[in-house]
Amino acid sequence: MEQSIRLGRFKGIPIGLHYTWLIAFGLITVSLISSYSQRYPDWxxxxxxxIGLVTSLLFFLSVIGHELAHSLVALAKGIPVKSITLFVFGGVSQIAREAATAAAEFQIAIVGPVSSFLIGGVFTLLAPLTEAMSWPLAESFRWLGTINFMLAIFNLIPGFPLDGGRVLRSLIWWVKGDFEA
Structure with a gap:
């Protein structure tokens, strides 16, 4: 977690913010504000x-949720987690070592995208429920639902360092019975 600001700990896992995260946060916030300006000139x-700031913060909390899912399953499998860091491209869980079994590797890898699908589902369900109370909040939730679904799908691409690459490796490991296969 070098060159990062410590945000805190969760279950003993240090959570940090790399300075490059500010770039992503700024770009997403400006992009959202620009989109809202075009689509909702009356706001x-x-x-x-x-709404731009809140949506960006909730998005990065979603990324932390995705990374925490990996980390908590790793801890449950007896694998230490060094840290979680948010940076310009999203987040990374620094898990201390590889899983001992194909099943553990699969579970650690797949839980991130599953958590993003669940987070996306929650925001998608909240959007219509909040329309009467706050249209801007409903728009924020719609965007967060969509972006979390996209994050889950992107992470399932079967290439490293994405979760899909780890899922594929675990399946090959399970079929071949060899981690190096």
């Missing part, structure tokens, strides 16, 4: 700014 500047 006040303050509303666009607040």
């Amino acid at each position: 006040s500047s303050e509303t666009k700014l607040v």
